Amino acid sequence: MTNSTPAIKFENVSRHFGEVKAVDQANLEIRDGEFFSMLGPSGSGKTTCLRMIAGFDRPTSGQIFLYGQDVSDLPPYERDVNTVFQDYALFPHMNVADNIAYGLMVKKVEKSERMRRAEEMLDLVRLPGYGKRKPSQLSGGQRQRVALARALINHPKVLLLDEPLGALDLKLRQQMQVELKSIQQRVGITFIFVTHDQEEALTMSDRIAVFNEGKIVQVGTPAEIYERPASPFVAGFVGTSNLISGNLAKRLTGSDKTFTIRPEKIHLSSLETKPDTGMLSLDGIVRDVVYLGLFTRYLVEAEGGADLVVVEQNLKTTSMDVMSAKGQKVRLFWHKDHINPVGGE
Amino acid sequence: MLNRVSTYLYHHPRVVLGLLLGPPLVYMGVVYLGSLFNLLMYSFYYLEEFTGLIVKEFTLSTYAKLFEPANRDIFIRTTIMAAAVTFADALIAFPLAYYTAKFASPRLKTWLVIAITIPLWSSYLVRVYAWKLILAQEGILSWFINLLHLDGVLEWLLSFESIGGSSLALSPIGLFIVFVYIWLPYMILPIQTSLERVPKSLLEASSDLGAKPLQTFRTVILPLAFPGVVAGSIFTFSLTLGDFIAPIALGNSKFFIGMAVYSYQGTAGNIPLAAAMTMGPIVIMIVYLLIARKLGAFDAL
Numbered sequence: 023m024t025n026s027t028p029a030i031k032f033e034n035v036s037r038h039f040g041e042v043k044a045v046d047q048a049n050l051e052i053r054d055g056e057f058f059s060m061l062g063p064s065g066s067g068k069t070t071c072l073r074m075i076a077g078f079d080r081p082t083s084g085q086i087f088l089y090g091q092d093v094s095d096l097p098p099y100e101r102d103v104n105t106v107f108q109d110y111a112l113f114p115h116m117n118v119a120d121n122i123a124y125g126l127m128v129k130k131v132e133k134s135e136r137m138r139r140a141e142e143m144l145d146l147v148r149l150p151g152y153g154k155r156k157p158s159q160l161s162g163g164q165r166q167r168v169a170l171a172r173a174l175i176n177h178p179k180v181l182l183l184d185e186p187l188g189a190l191d192l193k194l195r196q197q198m199q200v201e202l203k204s205i206q207q208r209v210g211i212t213f214i215f216v217t218h219d220q221e222e223a224l225t226m227s228d229r230i231a232v233f234n235e236g237k238i239v240q241v242g243t244p245a246e247i248y249e250r251p252a253s254p255f256v257a258g259f260v261g262t263s264n265l266i267s268g269n270l271a272k273r274l275t276g277s278d279k280t281f282t283i284r285p286e287k288i289h290l291s292s293l294e295t296k297p298d299t300g301m302l303s304l305d306g307i308v309r310d311v312v313y314l315g316l317f318t319r320y321l322v323e324a325e326g327g328a329d330l331v332v333v334e335q336n337l338k339t340t341s342m343d344v345m346s347a348k349g350q351k352v353r354l355f356w357h358k359d360h361i362n363p364v365g366g367e
Numbered sequence: 368m369l370n371r372v373s374t375y376l377y378h379h380p381r382v383v384l385g386l387l388l389g390p391p392l393v394y395m396g397v398v399y400l401g402s403l404f405n406l407l408m409y410s411f412y413y414l415e416e417f418t419g420l421i422v423k424e425f426t427l428s429t430y431a432k433l434f435e436p437a438n439r440d441i442f443i444r445t446t447i448m449a450a451a452v453t454f455a456d457a458l459i460a461f462p463l464a465y466y467t468a469k470f471a472s473p474r475l476k477t478w479l480v481i482a483i484t485i486p487l488w489s490s491y492l493v494r495v496y497a498w499k500l501i502l503a504q505e506g507i508l509s510w511f512i513n514l515l516h517l518d519g520v521l522e523w524l525l526s527f528e529s530i531g532g533s534s535l536a537l538s539p540i541g542l543f544i545v546f547v548y549i550w551l552p553y554m555i556l557p558i559q560t561s562l563e564r565v566p567k568s569l570l571e572a573s574s575d576l577g578a579k580p581l582q583t584f585r586t587v588i589l590p591l592a593f594p595g596v597v598a599g600s601i602f603t604f605s606l607t608l609g610d611f612i613a614p615i616a617l618g619n620s621k622f623f624i625g626m627a628v629y630s631y632q633g634t635a636g637n638i639p640l641a642a643a644m645t646m647g648p649i650v651i652m653i654v655y656l657l658i659a660r661k662l663g664a665f666d667a668l
């Protein structure tokens with residue numbers, strides 16, 4: 023099943039719009055069969071990269087390879103790549119079955135065969151019997167599934183998904199995340215998923231590329247990206263992160279590099295508590311408390327001037343207890359393995 | 368006081384609706400439909416040939432006159448002209464509208480829309496007479512055709528009895544050219560509007576799924592722009608059906624519906640026949656709209 027040739031390879035790909043460098047010297051390899059996410063804030067170049075893979079945009083310079091073939095200048099209709107669009111882009115004048123079978127129709131596949139395969143795809147996305155409806159009669163989640171079925175019917179080598187879950191509500195989004203992942207595993211196609219939602223990227227991906235200002239700033243597995251962010255930007259964008267630098271960093275770790283520590287790794291306790299072996303500690307004053315049901319978020323002004331965000335699960339505490347922490351002096355603990363220099367050792 | 372009126376209106380949206388819709392509805396009902404109804408009434412009266420007086424008795428004899436060969440030819444001639452003009456306008460308008468809607472930059476688009484609508488700001492009459500000069504035997508168009516050494520082709524075209532004449536200005540071909548020009552903006556704008564409502568992602572999706580540009584045009588763009596074409600054709604078709612100025616100024620003085628109505632109610636004083644004649648385009652348009660609906664032109668509205 024797996025193929026050693028990368029599904030997608032970017033070689034020094036740039037895309038400039040006038041003065042704006044939407045994508046700047048991107049190098050990237052996406053493996054065969056992988057669920058790969060492109061994560062970044064809006065305007066970071068991730069969608070432009072996707073559009074260049076699809077063929078809607080051409081690189082200003084550099085080359086894009088699809089399983090070893092240079093596709094940089096091929097029009098979209100000559101690439102074995104299909105797309106699920108952000109707005110679904112279903113054809114309003116066709117019913118669901120005709121939408122799904124569109125890719126077969128333009129290939130002049132016979133009508134009965136088209137309808138049979140459209141029905142198969144409807145089963146795959148769990149919408150059996152919806153073929154005769156018009157897209158306007160479907161809910162957002164159903165349209166999403168139709169768009170997915172339509173993009174999969176031609177068995178593309180690579181499926182591109184452009185923030186497809188953005189318009190769905192939270193419950194449906196979480197359900198679709200699981201479902202997308204399971205469909206990907208069933209069909210065995212390389213999925214490239216563009217999102218600005220870090221949680222979504224962490225949940226679904228085998229690997230993630232983090233984009234910022236037209237550049238790919240880090241590529242790695244969700245755990246690598248989360249645990250060892252390559253830059254302050256990645257640390258801040260993927261989850262919440264506390265940055266410690268300068269004198270405070272030197273005092274705690276012996277080095278004056280910039281370090282990150284995740285809020286959930288820090289424990290909050292009273293000033294009397296002594297640190298266990300392997301633990302680092304820091305005193306501070308609780309400046310703000312936000313009760314979030316499942317957990318509570320504290321903003322602690324630590325000695326040495328750092329503002330640290332701390333997250334504690336509400337295992338025993340109630341909202342009344344946590345709110346009284348505001349203004350109190352506390353001692354923060356964390357394991358020394360959990361404080362990591364930004365950009366690796 | 369004013370506050371209480373506002374509060375009352377806020378709680379009674381139907382009253383607001385009534386106040387807003389009342390005047391235009393009265394106007395539509397009395398002035399517009401009233402005069403139309405009056406016209407319909409007159410079409411059932413008849414003109415006493417001997418005295419030249421209108422006899423206000425119900426009769427279908429005026430309608431029977433419409434089926435006399437001379438009048439029947441007027442209907443056929445006008446309908447063919449309207450259909451030809453509509454077809455030509457659609458052919459010319461589509462690429463222009465497509466470019467304006469989908470490719471032109473916002474700045475260029477503004478200029479294109481201005482360029483398309485500018486002719487509408489000047490007098491229709493002036494433009495028709497300007498065309499008379501352009502199409503005249505010694506006019507600029509003949510000069511240009513001579514320059515291209517196509518004068519033989521022009522003469523050959525003008526030699527056909529049904530569409531030709533002594534010069535372009537005095538032939539149905541010339542009239543056709545002027546109609547196409549005059550109603551073109553009414554075709555471009557609705558098509559442009561309908562194309563603008565087609566998201567670019569639909570065209571991308573089509574080509575993404577393997578459709579070549581021509582397939583995308585046939586299976587996505589054309590069906591979605593079709594309501595616009597029909598809307599435009601309603602304008603071009605009905606405007607050509609009813610126009611009387613261009614056929615008076617140009618062409619071989621064979622009657623068109625509008626021209627016939629104009630002369631029956633004017634010099635001939637035969638208002639019943641003019642009224643019956645007016646019902647012709649109305650019936651033709653109703654049939655046209657029914658066909659359009661059958662073709663699914665209004666499904667996407």
